[in-house]
Amino acid sequence: MTTLKxxxxxxxxxxxxxxxxxLAEFAGVSKGLVGQWFKGDTGLGAKPLLAFETKTNFSTRWLVEGKGDKYRNEPNHSGSNVGEQSTHHFFQENSKPAHSGSLKNLIMPDESFTPTIPQGSELICDSSQTQIIDGKIYQIQIGDLLFIRRVFRQISGCLKLLCDNGAFEETLIEAEKVHIIGRITAWTIQD
Incomplete structure:
Protein backbone atom coordinates (compact mmCIF):
# COMPACT_ATOMS: atom_id res chain seq x y z
CA MET A 1 0.00 0.00 0.00
CA THR A 2 1.28 3.46 -0.87
CA THR A 3 1.75 6.29 1.60
CA LEU A 4 -0.05 9.63 1.48
CA LYS A 5 3.22 11.24 0.37
CA LEU A 23 0.80 21.59 -5.99
CA ALA A 24 -0.68 23.97 -3.41
CA GLU A 25 -1.32 26.66 -6.05
CA PHE A 26 -2.77 24.14 -8.49
CA ALA A 27 -5.10 22.59 -5.89
CA GLY A 28 -6.13 25.91 -4.34
CA VAL A 29 -4.86 25.09 -0.83
CA SER A 30 -2.08 26.54 1.30
CA LYS A 31 1.54 25.43 1.00
CA GLY A 32 1.54 24.76 4.76
CA LEU A 33 -1.36 22.34 4.37
CA VAL A 34 0.40 20.53 1.53
CA GLY A 35 3.49 20.31 3.76
CA GLN A 36 1.39 18.68 6.49
CA TRP A 37 0.01 16.20 3.95
CA PHE A 38 3.53 15.28 2.84
CA LYS A 39 4.38 14.53 6.48
CA GLY A 40 1.46 12.07 6.57
CA ASP A 41 -1.08 14.21 8.45
CA THR A 42 -4.40 12.68 7.45
CA GLY A 43 -6.52 15.20 9.38
CA LEU A 44 -6.89 16.96 6.06
CA GLY A 45 -10.15 18.82 6.60
CA ALA A 46 -13.23 18.60 4.42
CA LYS A 47 -13.10 21.95 2.66
CA PRO A 48 -9.48 21.68 1.41
CA LEU A 49 -10.10 18.07 0.36
CA LEU A 50 -13.13 19.01 -1.71
CA ALA A 51 -11.18 21.82 -3.36
CA PHE A 52 -8.30 19.42 -4.03
CA GLU A 53 -10.60 16.76 -5.49
CA THR A 54 -12.34 19.29 -7.74
CA LYS A 55 -9.08 20.75 -9.10
CA THR A 56 -7.10 17.50 -9.51
CA ASN A 57 -9.90 14.99 -10.26
CA PHE A 58 -8.32 12.50 -7.80
CA SER A 59 -10.81 11.01 -5.34
CA THR A 60 -10.34 12.06 -1.74
CA ARG A 61 -10.88 8.48 -0.55
CA TRP A 62 -7.96 7.31 -2.68
CA LEU A 63 -5.83 10.24 -1.53
CA VAL A 64 -6.55 9.84 2.20
CA GLU A 65 -6.92 6.08 2.53
CA GLY A 66 -5.26 4.68 -0.60
CA LYS A 67 -8.50 2.80 -1.32
CA GLY A 68 -11.19 2.90 -3.96
CA ASP A 69 -11.05 4.47 -7.38
CA LYS A 70 -8.12 6.76 -8.01
CA TYR A 71 -10.18 9.31 -9.93
CA ARG A 72 -13.43 10.84 -8.79
CA ASN A 73 -16.52 9.84 -10.75
CA GLU A 74 -17.81 12.42 -13.18
CA PRO A 75 -21.46 12.70 -14.21
CA ASN A 76 -22.20 11.61 -17.75
CA HIS A 77 -22.91 14.28 -20.35
CA SER A 78 -26.66 14.24 -19.70
CA GLY A 79 -25.96 15.48 -16.16
CA SER A 80 -27.24 12.24 -14.66
CA ASN A 81 -25.34 9.59 -12.76
CA VAL A 82 -27.80 6.87 -13.76
CA GLY A 83 -25.97 3.60 -14.28
CA GLU A 84 -22.74 4.92 -12.79
CA GLN A 85 -21.17 3.77 -9.57
CA SER A 86 -21.39 6.29 -6.74
CA THR A 87 -18.47 7.18 -4.51
CA HIS A 88 -19.08 8.17 -0.89
CA HIS A 89 -16.64 10.39 0.93
CA PHE A 90 -16.61 10.32 4.71
CA PHE A 91 -15.38 13.23 6.79
CA GLN A 92 -15.10 13.16 10.55
CA GLU A 93 -14.12 16.06 12.74
CA ASN A 94 -11.85 15.39 15.67
CA SER A 95 -14.21 14.95 18.57
CA LYS A 96 -14.62 13.19 21.85
CA PRO A 97 -16.21 9.73 21.73
CA ALA A 98 -20.00 9.80 21.58
CA HIS A 99 -22.15 8.57 24.44
CA SER A 100 -24.25 5.50 23.70
CA GLY A 101 -27.46 6.49 21.95
CA SER A 102 -26.39 10.11 21.38
CA LEU A 103 -25.85 9.81 17.62
CA LYS A 104 -28.55 10.42 15.05
CA ASN A 105 -28.46 10.49 11.27
CA LEU A 106 -29.68 13.54 9.38
CA ILE A 107 -29.82 14.63 5.75
CA MET A 108 -28.42 18.05 4.81
CA PRO A 109 -31.69 19.86 3.97
CA ASP A 110 -30.41 22.73 1.84
CA GLU A 111 -27.40 24.25 0.08
CA SER A 112 -26.25 26.35 3.05
CA PHE A 113 -22.95 24.42 3.35
CA THR A 114 -22.19 23.77 -0.30
CA PRO A 115 -19.43 22.97 -1.27
CA THR A 116 -18.30 21.64 2.15
CA ILE A 117 -21.47 19.61 2.73
CA PRO A 118 -23.73 19.49 -0.36
CA GLN A 119 -27.51 19.25 -0.03
CA GLY A 120 -28.58 15.63 0.47
CA SER A 121 -25.38 14.58 2.27
CA GLU A 122 -25.78 12.28 5.26
CA LEU A 123 -24.83 13.89 8.59
CA ILE A 124 -24.14 12.45 12.02
CA CYS A 125 -25.27 14.66 14.90
CA ASP A 126 -23.97 13.92 18.41
CA SER A 127 -26.53 15.21 20.92
CA SER A 128 -24.03 14.72 23.76
CA GLN A 129 -21.97 17.59 22.34
CA THR A 130 -24.01 20.72 23.01
CA GLN A 131 -21.31 22.96 24.47
CA ILE A 132 -20.35 25.51 21.82
CA ILE A 133 -16.89 25.30 20.32
CA ASP A 134 -16.49 28.35 18.10
CA GLY A 135 -16.59 27.52 14.40
CA LYS A 136 -17.91 23.98 14.73
CA ILE A 137 -21.08 22.90 12.94
CA TYR A 138 -24.23 22.26 14.97
CA GLN A 139 -27.84 21.32 14.46
CA ILE A 140 -29.76 24.10 16.16
CA GLN A 141 -33.38 24.95 16.80
CA ILE A 142 -34.82 28.46 16.77
CA GLY A 143 -38.50 28.42 17.61
CA ASP A 144 -40.00 25.61 15.54
CA LEU A 145 -37.29 25.71 12.87
CA LEU A 146 -34.20 23.48 12.60
CA PHE A 147 -30.94 24.63 11.01
CA ILE A 148 -27.40 23.40 10.39
CA ARG A 149 -24.98 26.25 11.17
CA ARG A 150 -21.46 27.10 12.29
CA VAL A 151 -21.80 28.74 15.69
CA PHE A 152 -19.60 31.44 17.23
CA ARG A 153 -20.06 32.99 20.68
CA GLN A 154 -19.94 36.79 20.79
CA ILE A 155 -18.82 39.04 23.65
CA SER A 156 -22.29 40.65 23.59
CA GLY A 157 -23.86 37.33 24.62
CA CYS A 158 -25.28 36.74 21.17
CA LEU A 159 -24.41 33.89 18.83
CA LYS A 160 -23.17 34.39 15.28
CA LEU A 161 -24.57 31.73 12.94
CA LEU A 162 -22.75 31.15 9.66
CA CYS A 163 -22.97 28.91 6.61
CA ASP A 164 -20.15 27.90 4.26
CA ASN A 165 -22.18 29.02 1.24
CA GLY A 166 -21.71 32.76 0.75
CA ALA A 167 -25.26 33.10 -0.61
CA PHE A 168 -26.55 32.63 2.96
CA GLU A 169 -26.17 35.64 5.25
CA GLU A 170 -24.72 35.44 8.74
CA THR A 171 -27.15 35.84 11.61
CA LEU A 172 -26.66 37.37 15.04
CA ILE A 173 -29.17 36.12 17.59
CA GLU A 174 -29.56 36.14 21.36
CA ALA A 175 -28.13 32.93 22.79
CA GLU A 176 -31.30 32.24 24.81
CA LYS A 177 -33.30 31.93 21.57
CA VAL A 178 -31.06 29.13 20.23
CA HIS A 179 -31.31 25.52 21.35
CA ILE A 180 -28.21 23.48 20.46
CA ILE A 181 -29.44 20.01 19.54
CA GLY A 182 -25.96 18.59 18.91
CA ARG A 183 -22.71 18.92 17.02
CA ILE A 184 -22.31 17.58 13.49
CA THR A 185 -19.33 15.26 13.90
CA ALA A 186 -19.25 13.47 10.55
CA TRP A 187 -20.79 13.50 7.10
CA THR A 188 -20.76 11.56 3.87
CA ILE A 189 -20.95 13.06 0.43
CA GLN A 190 -22.18 11.09 -2.55
CA ASP A 191 -20.75 11.90 -5.96
Whole structure:
Protein backbone atom coordinates (compact mmCIF):
# COMPACT_ATOMS: atom_id res chain seq x y z
CA MET A 1 0.00 0.00 0.00
CA THR A 2 1.28 3.46 -0.87
CA THR A 3 1.75 6.29 1.60
CA LEU A 4 -0.05 9.63 1.48
CA LYS A 5 3.22 11.24 0.37
CA UNK A 6 3.57 8.75 -2.50
CA UNK A 7 -0.01 9.39 -3.62
CA UNK A 8 0.59 13.16 -3.55
CA UNK A 9 3.75 12.68 -5.61
CA UNK A 10 1.68 10.68 -8.10
CA UNK A 11 -0.79 13.58 -8.36
CA UNK A 12 2.12 15.96 -8.94
CA UNK A 13 3.63 13.73 -11.62
CA UNK A 14 0.34 13.39 -13.54
CA UNK A 15 -0.14 17.17 -13.53
CA UNK A 16 3.50 18.03 -14.31
CA UNK A 17 4.07 19.74 -10.96
CA UNK A 18 7.59 19.84 -9.52
CA UNK A 19 7.23 21.43 -6.07
CA UNK A 20 4.86 21.40 -3.11
CA UNK A 21 4.25 25.10 -3.76
CA UNK A 22 3.10 24.31 -7.32
CA LEU A 23 0.80 21.59 -5.99
CA ALA A 24 -0.68 23.97 -3.41
CA GLU A 25 -1.32 26.66 -6.05
CA PHE A 26 -2.77 24.14 -8.49
CA ALA A 27 -5.10 22.59 -5.89
CA GLY A 28 -6.13 25.91 -4.34
CA VAL A 29 -4.86 25.09 -0.83
CA SER A 30 -2.08 26.54 1.30
CA LYS A 31 1.54 25.43 1.00
CA GLY A 32 1.54 24.76 4.76
CA LEU A 33 -1.36 22.34 4.37
CA VAL A 34 0.40 20.53 1.53
CA GLY A 35 3.49 20.31 3.76
CA GLN A 36 1.39 18.68 6.49
CA TRP A 37 0.01 16.20 3.95
CA PHE A 38 3.53 15.28 2.84
CA LYS A 39 4.38 14.53 6.48
CA GLY A 40 1.46 12.07 6.57
CA ASP A 41 -1.08 14.21 8.45
CA THR A 42 -4.40 12.68 7.45
CA GLY A 43 -6.52 15.20 9.38
CA LEU A 44 -6.89 16.96 6.06
CA GLY A 45 -10.15 18.82 6.60
CA ALA A 46 -13.23 18.60 4.42
CA LYS A 47 -13.10 21.95 2.66
CA PRO A 48 -9.48 21.68 1.41
CA LEU A 49 -10.10 18.07 0.36
CA LEU A 50 -13.13 19.01 -1.71
CA ALA A 51 -11.18 21.82 -3.36
CA PHE A 52 -8.30 19.42 -4.03
CA GLU A 53 -10.60 16.76 -5.49
CA THR A 54 -12.34 19.29 -7.74
CA LYS A 55 -9.08 20.75 -9.10
CA THR A 56 -7.10 17.50 -9.51
CA ASN A 57 -9.90 14.99 -10.26
CA PHE A 58 -8.32 12.50 -7.80
CA SER A 59 -10.81 11.01 -5.34
CA THR A 60 -10.34 12.06 -1.74
CA ARG A 61 -10.88 8.48 -0.55
CA TRP A 62 -7.96 7.31 -2.68
CA LEU A 63 -5.83 10.24 -1.53
CA VAL A 64 -6.55 9.84 2.20
CA GLU A 65 -6.92 6.08 2.53
CA GLY A 66 -5.26 4.68 -0.60
CA LYS A 67 -8.50 2.80 -1.32
CA GLY A 68 -11.19 2.90 -3.96
CA ASP A 69 -11.05 4.47 -7.38
CA LYS A 70 -8.12 6.76 -8.01
CA TYR A 71 -10.18 9.31 -9.93
CA ARG A 72 -13.43 10.84 -8.79
CA ASN A 73 -16.52 9.84 -10.75
CA GLU A 74 -17.81 12.42 -13.18
CA PRO A 75 -21.46 12.70 -14.21
CA ASN A 76 -22.20 11.61 -17.75
CA HIS A 77 -22.91 14.28 -20.35
CA SER A 78 -26.66 14.24 -19.70
CA GLY A 79 -25.96 15.48 -16.16
CA SER A 80 -27.24 12.24 -14.66
CA ASN A 81 -25.34 9.59 -12.76
CA VAL A 82 -27.80 6.87 -13.76
CA GLY A 83 -25.97 3.60 -14.28
CA GLU A 84 -22.74 4.92 -12.79
CA GLN A 85 -21.17 3.77 -9.57
CA SER A 86 -21.39 6.29 -6.74
CA THR A 87 -18.47 7.18 -4.51
CA HIS A 88 -19.08 8.17 -0.89
CA HIS A 89 -16.64 10.39 0.93
CA PHE A 90 -16.61 10.32 4.71
CA PHE A 91 -15.38 13.23 6.79
CA GLN A 92 -15.10 13.16 10.55
CA GLU A 93 -14.12 16.06 12.74
CA ASN A 94 -11.85 15.39 15.67
CA SER A 95 -14.21 14.95 18.57
CA LYS A 96 -14.62 13.19 21.85
CA PRO A 97 -16.21 9.73 21.73
CA ALA A 98 -20.00 9.80 21.58
CA HIS A 99 -22.15 8.57 24.44
CA SER A 100 -24.25 5.50 23.70
CA GLY A 101 -27.46 6.49 21.95
CA SER A 102 -26.39 10.11 21.38
CA LEU A 103 -25.85 9.81 17.62
CA LYS A 104 -28.55 10.42 15.05
CA ASN A 105 -28.46 10.49 11.27
CA LEU A 106 -29.68 13.54 9.38
CA ILE A 107 -29.82 14.63 5.75
CA MET A 108 -28.42 18.05 4.81
CA PRO A 109 -31.69 19.86 3.97
CA ASP A 110 -30.41 22.73 1.84
CA GLU A 111 -27.40 24.25 0.08
CA SER A 112 -26.25 26.35 3.05
CA PHE A 113 -22.95 24.42 3.35
CA THR A 114 -22.19 23.77 -0.30
CA PRO A 115 -19.43 22.97 -1.27
CA THR A 116 -18.30 21.64 2.15
CA ILE A 117 -21.47 19.61 2.73
CA PRO A 118 -23.73 19.49 -0.36
CA GLN A 119 -27.51 19.25 -0.03
CA GLY A 120 -28.58 15.63 0.47
CA SER A 121 -25.38 14.58 2.27
CA GLU A 122 -25.78 12.28 5.26
CA LEU A 123 -24.83 13.89 8.59
CA ILE A 124 -24.14 12.45 12.02
CA CYS A 125 -25.27 14.66 14.90
CA ASP A 126 -23.97 13.92 18.41
CA SER A 127 -26.53 15.21 20.92
CA SER A 128 -24.03 14.72 23.76
CA GLN A 129 -21.97 17.59 22.34
CA THR A 130 -24.01 20.72 23.01
CA GLN A 131 -21.31 22.96 24.47
CA ILE A 132 -20.35 25.51 21.82
CA ILE A 133 -16.89 25.30 20.32
CA ASP A 134 -16.49 28.35 18.10
CA GLY A 135 -16.59 27.52 14.40
CA LYS A 136 -17.91 23.98 14.73
CA ILE A 137 -21.08 22.90 12.94
CA TYR A 138 -24.23 22.26 14.97
CA GLN A 139 -27.84 21.32 14.46
CA ILE A 140 -29.76 24.10 16.16
CA GLN A 141 -33.38 24.95 16.80
CA ILE A 142 -34.82 28.46 16.77
CA GLY A 143 -38.50 28.42 17.61
CA ASP A 144 -40.00 25.61 15.54
CA LEU A 145 -37.29 25.71 12.87
CA LEU A 146 -34.20 23.48 12.60
CA PHE A 147 -30.94 24.63 11.01
CA ILE A 148 -27.40 23.40 10.39
CA ARG A 149 -24.98 26.25 11.17
CA ARG A 150 -21.46 27.10 12.29
CA VAL A 151 -21.80 28.74 15.69
CA PHE A 152 -19.60 31.44 17.23
CA ARG A 153 -20.06 32.99 20.68
CA GLN A 154 -19.94 36.79 20.79
CA ILE A 155 -18.82 39.04 23.65
CA SER A 156 -22.29 40.65 23.59
CA GLY A 157 -23.86 37.33 24.62
CA CYS A 158 -25.28 36.74 21.17
CA LEU A 159 -24.41 33.89 18.83
CA LYS A 160 -23.17 34.39 15.28
CA LEU A 161 -24.57 31.73 12.94
CA LEU A 162 -22.75 31.15 9.66
CA CYS A 163 -22.97 28.91 6.61
CA ASP A 164 -20.15 27.90 4.26
CA ASN A 165 -22.18 29.02 1.24
CA GLY A 166 -21.71 32.76 0.75
CA ALA A 167 -25.26 33.10 -0.61
CA PHE A 168 -26.55 32.63 2.96
CA GLU A 169 -26.17 35.64 5.25
CA GLU A 170 -24.72 35.44 8.74
CA THR A 171 -27.15 35.84 11.61
CA LEU A 172 -26.66 37.37 15.04
CA ILE A 173 -29.17 36.12 17.59
CA GLU A 174 -29.56 36.14 21.36
CA ALA A 175 -28.13 32.93 22.79
CA GLU A 176 -31.30 32.24 24.81
CA LYS A 177 -33.30 31.93 21.57
CA VAL A 178 -31.06 29.13 20.23
CA HIS A 179 -31.31 25.52 21.35
CA ILE A 180 -28.21 23.48 20.46
CA ILE A 181 -29.44 20.01 19.54
CA GLY A 182 -25.96 18.59 18.91
CA ARG A 183 -22.71 18.92 17.02
CA ILE A 184 -22.31 17.58 13.49
CA THR A 185 -19.33 15.26 13.90
CA ALA A 186 -19.25 13.47 10.55
CA TRP A 187 -20.79 13.50 7.10
CA THR A 188 -20.76 11.56 3.87
CA ILE A 189 -20.95 13.06 0.43
CA GLN A 190 -22.18 11.09 -2.55
CA ASP A 191 -20.75 11.90 -5.96
Missing amino acids: ERLEEVMQEHGLKTQQQ
